[in-house]
Amino acid sequence: xxxxxxxxxxxxxxxxxxxxxxxxxxxxxxxxxxxxxxxxxxxxxxxxxxxxxxxxxxxxxxxxxxxxxxxxxxxxxxxxxxxxxxxxxxxxxxxxxxxxxxxxxxxxxxxxxxxxxxxxxxxxxxxxxxxxxxxxxxxxxxxxxxxxxxxxxxxxxxxxxxxxxxxxxxxxxxxxxxxxxxxxxxxxxxxxxxxxxxxxxxxxxxxxxxxxxxxxxxxxxxxxxxxxxxxxxxxxxxxxxxxxxxxxxxxxxxxxxxxxxxxxxxxxxxxxxxxxxxxxxxxxxxxxxxxxxxxxxxxxxxxxxxxxxxxxxxxxxxxxxxxxxxxxxxxxxxxxxxxxxxxxxxxxxxxxxxxxxxxxxxxxxxxxxxxxxxxxxxxxxxx
Amino acid sequence: xxxxxxxxxxxxxxxxxxxxxxxxxxxxxxxxxxxxxxxxxxxxxxxxxxxxxxxxxxxxxxxxxxxxxxxxxxxxxxxxxxxxxxxxxxxxxxxxxxxxxxxxxxxxxxxxxxxxxxxxxxxxxxxxxxxxxxxxxxxxxxxxxxxxxxxxxxxxxxxxxxxxxxxxxxxxxxxxxxxxxxxxxxxxxxxxxxxxxxxxxxxxxxxxxxxxxxxxxxxxxxxxxxxxxxxxxxxxxxxxxxxxxxxxxxxxxxxxxxxxxxxxxxxxxxxxxxxxxxxxxxxxxxxxxxxxxxxxxxxxxxxxxxxxxxxxxxxxxxxxxxxxxxxxxxxxxxxxxxxxxxxxxxxxxxxxxxxxxxxxxxxxxxxxxxxxxxxxxxxxxxxxxxxxxxxxxxxxxxxxx
Numbered sequence: 001x002x003x004x005x006x007x008x009x010x011x012x013x014x015x016x017x018x019x020x021x022x023x024x025x026x027x028x029x030x031x032x033x034x035x036x037x038x039x040x041x042x043x044x045x046x047x048x049x050x051x052x053x054x055x056x057x058x059x060x061x062x063x064x065x066x067x068x069x070x071x072x073x074x075x076x077x078x079x080x081x082x083x084x085x086x087x088x089x090x091x092x093x094x095x096x097x098x099x100x101x102x103x104x105x106x107x108x109x110x111x112x113x114x115x116x117x118x119x120x121x122x123x124x125x126x127x128x129x130x131x132x133x134x135x136x137x138x139x140x141x142x143x144x145x146x147x148x149x150x151x152x153x154x155x156x157x158x159x160x161x162x163x164x165x166x167x168x169x170x171x172x173x174x175x176x177x178x179x180x181x182x183x184x185x186x187x188x189x190x191x192x193x194x195x196x197x198x199x200x201x202x203x204x205x206x207x208x209x210x211x212x213x214x215x216x217x218x219x220x221x222x223x224x225x226x227x228x229x230x231x232x233x234x235x236x237x238x239x240x241x242x243x244x245x246x247x248x249x250x251x252x253x254x255x256x257x258x259x260x261x262x263x264x265x266x267x268x269x270x271x272x273x274x275x276x277x278x279x280x281x282x283x284x285x286x287x288x289x290x291x292x293x294x295x296x297x298x299x300x301x302x303x304x305x306x307x308x309x310x311x312x313x314x315x316x317x318x319x320x321x322x323x324x325x326x327x328x329x330x331x332x333x334x335x336x337x338x339x340x341x342x343x344x345x346x347x348x349x350x351x352x353x354x355x356x357x358x359x360x361x362x363x364x365x366x367x368x369x370x371x372x373x374x375x376x377x378x379x380x381x382x383x
Numbered sequence: 384x385x386x387x388x389x390x391x392x393x394x395x396x397x398x399x400x401x402x403x404x405x406x407x408x409x410x411x412x413x414x415x416x417x418x419x420x421x422x423x424x425x426x427x428x429x430x431x432x433x434x435x436x437x438x439x440x441x442x443x444x445x446x447x448x449x450x451x452x453x454x455x456x457x458x459x460x461x462x463x464x465x466x467x468x469x470x471x472x473x474x475x476x477x478x479x480x481x482x483x484x485x486x487x488x489x490x491x492x493x494x495x496x497x498x499x500x501x502x503x504x505x506x507x508x509x510x511x512x513x514x515x516x517x518x519x520x521x522x523x524x525x526x527x528x529x530x531x532x533x534x535x536x537x538x539x540x541x542x543x544x545x546x547x548x549x550x551x552x553x554x555x556x557x558x559x560x561x562x563x564x565x566x567x568x569x570x571x572x573x574x575x576x577x578x579x580x581x582x583x584x585x586x587x588x589x590x591x592x593x594x595x596x597x598x599x600x601x602x603x604x605x606x607x608x609x610x611x612x613x614x615x616x617x618x619x620x621x622x623x624x625x626x627x628x629x630x631x632x633x634x635x636x637x638x639x640x641x642x643x644x645x646x647x648x649x650x651x652x653x654x655x656x657x658x659x660x661x662x663x664x665x666x667x668x669x670x671x672x673x674x675x676x677x678x679x680x681x682x683x684x685x686x687x688x689x690x691x692x693x694x695x696x697x698x699x700x701x702x703x704x705x706x707x708x709x710x711x712x713x714x715x716x717x718x719x720x721x722x723x724x725x726x727x728x729x730x731x732x733x734x735x736x737x738x739x740x741x742x743x744x745x746x747x748x749x750x751x752x753x754x755x756x757x758x759x760x761x762x763x764x765x766x767x768x769x770x771x772x773x774x775x776x777x778x779x780x781x782x783x784x
Contacts, residue, residue, distance in 0.1 A: 088429065237429065262482050266474060306443055 023230075024375035027366055034359040041355035048349025049116075055345070057116030058338040059353035062330050064109035065189060066213070066357055067102045069326070073214015074099025075161045076178060082164065082171035088241050091233035094372065095221035098365035099214070100161045105360050107154030110189070114147055120338055121146075123195045133196045141192055149188060153181045182207060190330075193337035197275050201260045208253040212295070213326045215245045216319040223312050230373065236310045243309025246299060246318060254296035278336045283343040291332055294325030327354070393540045394420065397552035398520050398527045402428040404551045405528035409434045411550065417543065418533040423523040442500055442507070449499025450492050457491035458484065520554055531558060645746055652731035652739070657724055664723030668750050670758070678755030681748045685740060694759045707736055712756055713763035725753045 021029075049056020078096045081089050089096075117124040123141040128134045134141070156177050163170045186206035191198060199205075219242040225231040264272045279288045298321045308314045335344060399405040406428060409419050419435055422428070465471065466478040476483065505511070523529040534540045544555045622629030640646065650656050668674045683692060691697035694712030701708060710717055710733065717725070729749045732739035744752070 258482070258485055262485065265482050266476070266480075268474065304447075306439060 022375060023370065023373055023377045027370060027375070030362055030366060034362045037355050037359035038363070041352045041359060044348045044352025044355065046352075048347055048352055051348070053116065054119040054338050055335075055347065056349045057113065057119045058334050059349040060109055060112060060116065061120060061189065062327070062334055063353040063356050064106045064113075065330060065334075066327065067106035067109070067360060068185075069210040069213050070217050070361070071100045071102035071106060071161075072157065072178065072182065073210055073217065075157070075164060075174060076211060077214055077218060078164055079171040079174045079178070082168060083175065088238065091231055091235075092218060092222040092238055092242075094231065094369060095218045095225065097165050097372075098221075098368040099217065100158075100165055101364040101368045102361065103154060103158050103161065105364050107150070107158070110150045110154070111147060114143070117143060117146075121192055121195075123192060128195075137195055141188075141195060146188060149184065153185050156181055182210070190333050193334060194275055196271060199260055199264070199272070201256065205253075205256045205260055208249065208256045209295075209326055209329055212246070212249045212253050212322060215242065215249055216322045216326075218242065219246060219315055220319045220323075223316055227312075230377075239312060239315060240306075240310045243303055243315055243318075246315070246322070247303040247309065250296055250299040250303070250322065254292070254300075257292070257296075275336060279332060284332070284336060287328060287332055287344055291325060291328045294321050294328055298325075393534045394531060394558040395534060395540060395544060395547070396520055396529060396531050396554070396556055396558050397544075397547045398522050398529045398554045399550075399552055400527070401551075402426075402431075402528060405530055406430055406434055408547060408550045408552060409530060411546070412530075412532050412543075415538075415543075416535045417538075418535070420531040420533055422531075423519065423529040425526050425528070428528070442503055445503035446496050446500040449503075450496035452499070453492040453495030454488060456495070457488040460491075461487060519558075522554075648730070648746070650727060650730075654734060657727040657731070657734075660727035661721040661724030664726060666722040666726070666750050666753055668747070668754055670754055674751050674754055675758060677748065678751035678753075678758075681744060682752045682755050682759075685744055686752065689737075693763065694756065695763070709733075709737065713760050718760050718764075722750075722753050722757075725756065726750060729753070 045056055045059060048059065074096045122128055123134055123137060124143050160170055160174045160177050164174050183203035186203040191202050222231060222238065222242065264276050278284055299318050302314055302318045303309055397408065399408060402424065405422060409422065412419055422431060461484045462479050470478050472478065519531060520527065520529045534543050540557065547555050623631045626633060650660050687698065689698055689700060689709050690712050696709060696711050700706050726749055729752060730739055730741035
């Protein structure tokens, strides 16, 4: 072929049709993928649950808690930005607004635990009524009240959150409601897995992780959306701010983690140490240290420099580290209690739970995101 | 206002009311080639760094350096003090208890990083305490957004000033030479009386401290409490200055007899004395039920721990720990001893290991124990002559190997 001819060759195109897939096309494609993932996720969870019911239900809890954390993380970021009148985040608010759509799904999954509570929560088993350690706790930890609280928490979050997302009002009310309910939710859902063990800082610990997760998700969404051209306003300054938030709250998580661990480790009171002892022993110890590396050490080293905080590749890598770290952290909070000291395993149920998180994340957030986007918009946008 | 020619050119100042105004002005000035020296804003203005094209600050490096220094100091201090210099195990934790070191390490890292970066800023920016600061604009330290710029050589400063005013600036003025650049530096200036006063302050402080630190606590240096803080009092366990040898309590003179209570025993420790006691002493108590009960009470409290409840050495410390083997009280050897001998052993101790219990058990109680012991021996007598010798009584399984 004549090279000159090739150089000037222009493919015949139908210029009346869009040259790139539109948002609506992409949404359809993603929707198909999401449904496939969803069915696989449910299938895996069911298989894993049949093989080992405790592990299956624990993964439902992990998945639901992670989705709740992302939803609340978006709402909380939105609320503090509304309260402080922040303007740096205006361009990336699209990501915040979509995240609370996860809450109804997460709530349904939490309510689903009604059928598996016996496998997870020792206080819900009949023999718990003869356990003198639980004698005083039945007033709070009983099945009807527990699930009524779940219903109450999610309705509050969804109602107050909807007002915040749609009208931009009620941020202060949300913070108040959130502070109380999320504390109780942490105590209820995670800490009561071992009813005889308690740590008063546990809810702060849960909050630090939740907020970190929210920032990571927002950062990832902002960078991805900017890359496909949907958030043209996002600049280096926003990346820098998000990087600083990630760095700060990774340190905050480590601070709270240490505040909980150090006291338990140093005081060495038997009833407090028992769950920590399992984590520090061999089958669990690698995960225990991995948790610290993923949630604190790696993000700290990666994001220490100023340039790193504006570098999108580093930001994405850090967010990936943190999101895996969040899952490991939650796994470590849930699994040792549920498996009763058995070896940690990454099985079918875990895969199912993670798949569900991804596809529910898409299924819930995409429609909200499309509300204020033009479905005919092409991606990538032409310059 | 008098204007001075600067070394580098004419300098202007301008104040704005909003961050947007000053940002636009900075962009416009730079676009025309003027040099924006600095901006003074009540809060950081987003986009100002980019508009002024400031280089990234080098202070973070100083911050990192000082942070690492703090980290190293904290770790070294704690590991050295608690694991090497004065190893002291606390709470069963390892000597170098890393988790316990984290709070101090964190604090020292942050402290040195923070102080160090501020000190570095002062050094780099040439900030030092000054008596007079350049009066750029009255609002520069308040709520105004003030910029200082250097006009491009060759352009008319008045034109630039007019353009700035067109962009919403107020108080545009030529900058007079700032007083810091005056010929005589701080150190060359003629000192006034205030300086001498100031210079005398450290000296006064040092002198005052010397007086305070050199206090001799054996004397009353300065009393404002009427002497209540410096009383003469004896310290506990101090030697007494009154009695010879520094003792506090004097022993009673030899031959002293208590006015109420029992007469002295008249026996001393030793084998001969024990034999003499066996010959001379009789048990003053009759074998009544009350004496028997009291004897049993005392025996089980004081003697049974080693000799066993039945006098057959069946006590855990003997059978399990095998610490020692006391005389078997129900054996023939002991049965044949007279009461006085047993009383003497209970008082001053046995021929081998047993310690005397005369200081713990009253004299009457010791006699009643002897009484009870005789009853024990009677109870043990019908058994075959030799068996009560330390029955193996469930030997501890782990003890033998």
